[in-house]
Amino acid sequence: MSSAPLPADFLRALSEGFPADFLTQDAEELKEYGRDWTRVYAPAPSAVALPRTTDEVARLLTLCHQHAVAVVPSGGRTGLAGGAVAAKGEVVLSLQRMARLGPVDLLGNTVRVQAGAVTEAVHRHCAEHGLTWPVDFASKGSSTVGGNIATNAGGVKVIRYGLTRNWVLGLQVVTAEGRVLELNGALEKNNTGLDLRQLFIGSEGTLGVITEATLKLTQLPGKQDVFLFAVPDVAAVLRLFRDARQQTAFLISAYEFFTDRCLARVQRHRKLRSPFEAPSGCYVLLEAESRDAAAVEAWLGSLFERGLVTDGTQAQGASQAAELWALREGISESLSATGLPHKNDISLPVAGLEAFCAELEAVFQSRYPGWEICLFGHIGDGNLHVNVMKPDALEKAEFLAHTKQADPTMFELVRKHAGSISAEHGIGLLKKDYLGYSRSEEELALLRSLKRTLDPRGVLNPGKILDA
Numbered sequence: 255m256s257s258a259p260l261p262a263d264f265l266r267a268l269s270e271g272f273p274a275d276f277l278t279q280d281a282e283e284l285k286e287y288g289r290d291w292t293r294v295y296a297p298a299p300s301a302v303a304l305p306r307t308t309d310e311v312a313r314l315l316t317l318c319h320q321h322a323v324a325v326v327p328s329g330g331r332t333g334l335a336g337g338a339v340a341a342k343g344e345v346v347l348s349l350q351r352m353a354r355l356g357p358v359d360l361l362g363n364t365v366r367v368q369a370g371a372v373t374e375a376v377h378r379h380c381a382e383h384g385l386t387w388p389v390d391f392a393s394k395g396s397s398t399v400g401g402n403i404a405t406n407a408g409g410v411k412v413i414r415y416g417l418t419r420n421w422v423l424g425l426q427v428v429t430a431e432g433r434v435l436e437l438n439g440a441l442e443k444n445n446t447g448l449d450l451r452q453l454f455i456g457s458e459g460t461l462g463v464i465t466e467a468t469l470k471l472t473q474l475p476g477k478q479d480v481f482l483f484a485v486p487d488v489a490a491v492l493r494l495f496r497d498a499r500q501q502t503a504f505l506i507s508a509y510e511f512f513t514d515r516c517l518a519r520v521q522r523h524r525k526l527r528s529p530f531e532a533p534s535g536c537y538v539l540l541e542a543e544s545r546d547a548a549a550v551e552a553w554l555g556s557l558f559e560r561g562l563v564t565d566g567t568q569a570q571g572a573s574q575a576a577e578l579w580a581l582r583e584g585i586s587e588s589l590s591a592t593g594l595p596h597k598n599d600i601s602l603p604v605a606g607l608e609a610f611c612a613e614l615e616a617v618f619q620s621r622y623p624g625w626e627i628c629l630f631g632h633i634g635d636g637n638l639h640v641n642v643m644k645p646d647a648l649e650k651a652e653f654l655a656h657t658k659q660a661d662p663t664m665f666e667l668v669r670k671h672a673g674s675i676s677a678e679h680g681i682g683l684l685k686k687d688y689l690g691y692s693r694s695e696e697e698l699a700l701l702r703s704l705k706r707t708l709d710p711r712g713v714l715n716p717g718k719i720l721d722a
């Protein structure tokens with residue numbers, strides 16, 4: 255797709271068949287709607303379309319298909335892989351005006367919503383009925399249902415509930431040619447052949463535009479206890495995890511870890527205090543729903559006796575719980591505020607994490623002695639966020655050149671340990687060149703042929719995930 259100006263007859267059709275405020279070409283809006291949280295790519299869309307109905311989405315896509323105009327579907331733009339970036343003169347299709355929340359079905363535990371509904375608004379809507387859509391992460395105040403589904407978003411509760419994919423019953427999708435598909439309705443069980451809904455979940459807007467979804471809900475969890483533990487290293491993080499998993503006194507709803515380097519950056523930026531006197535190599539944040547308070551108490555006492563932790567604290571009340579969570583959830587922001595991180599989001603089988611982390615550190619230190627690697631993430635799901643910090647002595651361009659060379663070395667390690675180069679952020683533009691580390695040539699060929707079938711003119715989010 256070129257970044258040539260939009261065809262005049264395309265613009266004319268839009269001005270004749272749609273409301274006056276359907277399309278904007280205002281320079282500020284173009285900048286805002288053309289980027290996500292990646293902040294690596296310069297936004298350069300040619301227009302932003304703001305439909306209010308599925309019919310408008312369908313008619314817009316029909317026109318785009320006819321005129322070969324590239325479209326970037328857009329939710330809350332909180333992604334970290336460039337999936338919602340419009341940098342080549344595309345039309346951004348924002349779903350933000352389509353945010354209707356349907357009534358909660360208390361018999362089926364479902365709710366039908368439009369794609370532009372904000373995640374947190376869905377949470378509030380369902381909480382009135384004691385229910386929740388358990389898709390939860392730091393950007394829930396701006397991320398939208400359509401974006402969550404299109405990227406099969408992860409987050410801090412995956413250990414308990416699984417990825418977004420598990421919580422979508424039905425989808426309404428508009429194809430590249432403007433056809434409206436209703437996939438699976440509100441059915442839990444439907445064994446009528448291939449499940450086309452799953453094709454669009456995680457497709458990052460490259461196969462169709464999600465306009466509505468029927469979400470599967472679950473009961474709000476009971477009271478959550480939040481603990482922070484100090485342990486010496488990653489091996490100890492995993493020993494504690496194995497032990498916690500075997501307990502029946504509580505249900506784990508988050509098992510997060512971070513290293514001392516991450517904590518130091520959060521303390522520097524957020525001016526937060528560590529609850530521990532002595533520093534430690536690693537920290538574990540455990541959130542659990544207690545089923546037997548006395549047994550939890552006994553387990554906590556045994557952790558010290560058995561040498562599984564060197565220190566630990568339990569939040570007394572909601573504000574202390576929030577303080578402990580802030581140490582973990584403030585990491586991403588603190589790394590960016592105190593330096594320049596080169597970010598990677600990878601996953602490994604949990605059993606392979608210890609060996610992987612040891613090798614990763616060794617590879618980096620042999621090539622780049624003294625470089626600071628800040629590791630954190632949803633370790634209970636095998637998901638690591640690997641952040642390499644720019645050393646002060648290096649110029650930005652030089653640092654980026656080095657990390658570009660170092661990434662394939664890390665992806666090679668990921669492949670060796672049977673992991674994935676993207677655990678939860680997706681591929682977008684950022685990881686496109688490395689997809690072959692996690693998907694075989696045969697898979698890539700099949701993915702390309704699916705793309706050609708569903709989007710024959712290549713107008714939907716071109717250049718994302720793979721080049722057609």
Ligand code: ZN
Pocket residue numbers: 409631632639678
């Ligand atoms: Zn994450």
